[in-house]
Amino acid sequence: MSILEVRDLHTSFFTKAGEVKAVNGVSFDVDRGKVLGIVGESGSGKSVTAYSILQILTYPGKIVSGSVKLHGEELVGCSEDTIRKVRGNRISIIFQDPMTSLNPVYTVGNQLMEAIMLHTDRDKDEAFDRAVEMLDLVGINEPHKRVKQYPYELSGGMRQRVMIAMALACEPDILIADEPTTALDVTIQAQILELMQKLQRELGMAIIMITHDLGVIASMCDDVIVMYAGKVCEKGTADDIFYSPKHEYTKGLIKSIPYGSKKKGKLIPIAGSPVDVLNLPSGCAFSPRCNCAMKVCLDTPPIRNNFSPTHYASCWQSTYEAIKKGDVTLEQVQEELNSEECRQADSPFEGGEADE
Amino acid sequence: MGSKLLKYILKRFILMIVTIWLIITITFFVMQATPGGPFNSEKAISEEQMAAMEAKFGLDKPLMQQYGIYLLNVVQLEFGSSIKMRGRTVIEIIGDGFKTSGKIGLIAAVLAIVSGVFFGALAAVNRGRWGDKIIQVLSTAFVATPSFIISTILLLIFCVQWQVFPANGQTAAGLILPIFTLSLYPMAYITRLERSSLLDVLGQDYIRTARAKGVSKKKVLFKHALKNALIPVITYAGPMVAYIVTGSLVVEKIFGVAGLGDKLINGITARDYPVIMGLTIFLAVLIVVATFICDMLYKVVDPRIEFK
C-alpha cells in the first residue's frame, strides 16, 4: 500500500543561462514501512526530487508540473499551511552535511523542541522531556547534558544523530535521508546506517534512502530507482537491480563495484562526464557515454520496457533484445513511440498523471 | 566555563589598561614635542612673566618629572584645571561637553544600528527587486561620501534654503541634523553589511533544515536567520563607536554644537594642555571600553566564540 505517490514530476531551475531541468518526469511510489533507494551519480537530480516533495526548493527552482500525493492528498500547488504541516511531521528529511545542517547559535535542545512544539501540543517541559528521550533513542550518551549544548560542541556523527532525532521526533510516516553518511568517516557511516535500520524496524516508518553508494542500497532497500539526468532510467526491487539489471547505465554502475575489496562498493564513475542538464541530448541522455549506443539511442528518447510488475527500464538496448526474443513486435514499439510522443506533447503543462 | 570567562575578562581588562596608558604616554610626549606653548600668543609678555606662568603650571620642571606627576594625577582622576578658561577644571569641561556629545553620539549609534539592520534585511529579503536596488544605490553613495560634504549639503538645504532647522546646534531641534549626519555613514555601512550577511545566512544549510521542519517563513527569518546575520554587525559596533566619536568632532564644528568636539578644537588652538590631554584620554577610554563591551556581546550572540 503506497503512502506517497509521485507522478511525472518536473522541477526546473530557471537560471540566467537557461532552464535547468533537474527533475524531468520522475514517478515512484513509497509503500508503508518500506525502504526505497534512489541511486545515481552526483547531479542526477536526487536531492532536487527530495526537495520537491517537501517544497523546500530555493530560488530559482520551481516545480513545473506533476503530482505528489501523500495519503491521496495532492501537495503540488497546496497552501503554505498544508505543506508546513507535512514538513517535519509526516515527512521528515535529513541532509548530507551534518556539520552545517544545525543552526550554530541555538542549542540542540532548542532546535529539537522547536520541531516538537510545532507539530504537537506538548508544552515546553513536555517538549524538553521528549527531546531528551529522542536523543537517548538515537544513541547519544548523557542526553540531559547534550540537550543544553551547542552544535559546535558535538562531532559530525553526533550531529547527524541529532538530525535523525529531530526528524523522527514527531513520528513521521516517511523519512527522506539525502546521502546521510556521505560526509562522515567510514566507521561512523556504518553506525549511522545501523541506527537508521534499527529505528526503521522499531518505528516502522518508510524511508527514501538517497545515495550513490550501492552497498547502502544492497543492505537496506526493498525497492530501487536508478536516476540519470533527472529521469528514472530503471526501477525494480533490490534483487531486480542487482541480479538482472536491464539499463546499460545500471549495468555500468554494478560493474563498477570493486569486487573482492574489503571496502563497501563505492561508485566508480563510468567513463565520460555526467550529462550537461542545460543541453540534454535529444535521445537517451546516457547515450553519449554508453558503450552499446545505437543510432536510435542518439535521436529518440527510449520507451519504457516492463519486465515484471515491479521492474522496468527505459533503454533501447532492452527493447531491442525484447524484439529479438519476440516478446514485442516492431509495430507495438512504433505504437508505443507514437503514444509516448503524444503524452510528452501535452502532459508537462497539464499537470496530468502518467498513464500507468 | 565560568572561570574561563572570568580569566578572559581579566585579560581583556589588563589589555585595556595598557592601551590607555600607551595613549596617555604618546599624547603627553607628542604634546611636548610640538613647538610653541600656551602663552606664545599673548603678546605683551615678558621673559620673567613667562617663566612665572610656566612655573605655576609646572612647565619648567624636567620632562620626565612632568610625565611622572601627570601620570600620578591621571591615576587619581585628577586632570587639573584649564589654563585658558580660568577656574574651570578639565573634568567640568568634559562633563559639560559630554552632556551634548554623549546624547548625539548615543542616539546616532542606536539609529544607525536599528535602521541599518532594518534596511539591510529589507534589501536582502527583496533581493533583485526595486527596493533592494534603491537601498543598495543609496547605501553605497552614503558610504562613499565624507560626512563634511553631507553636513554642508544638509545645512544648505534644511537650514539656509528651507529654514526648517536652526543652523546653530544649541537647541534640541538643532541637534536633529548633526545626529542624522553622524549616523548616516554607519547606517549605510551596516545596511550593506547586514544585506550581504543575511543573504549568506539565508543560503546556509541550517535555514533549509528549519524550513524542512515546518517552521514558518517569518520565524525562519526572525529566529534562524537574523541572529546569525547580526554577528558581523556586532563586530562592526566597536569601529562604529570610534567613527562616531571622531566624526562628531567635525560634525559638531560644522553645525555649531557646543559639545566635546568644540571643546577639543578650542583647546588645541589655545594650546590648553590639560584640556587636550584630558579630552584625548576620555575619548580613547570611551572607544576602548566600547570595543570591550562589543567583544562581550559578541559571545552572547555567537556561542562558538572561544575565550583564549
Ligand SMILES: Nc1ncnc2c1ncn2[C@@H]1O[C@H](COP(=O)(O)OP(=O)(O)O)[C@@H](O)[C@H]1O
Ligand atoms: N540552485 C540551483 N540552481 C541551478 N541548478 C541547480 C540548483 N540546484 C541544483 N541544480 C541542478 O540540478 C541538478 C540536480 O541536482 P541534485 O538534485 O542536487 O543532484 P544530486 O543527484 O547529486 O542530488 C544538477 O545538475 C544541478 O546542476
Ligand SMILES: [Mg+2]
Ligand atoms: Mg544531492
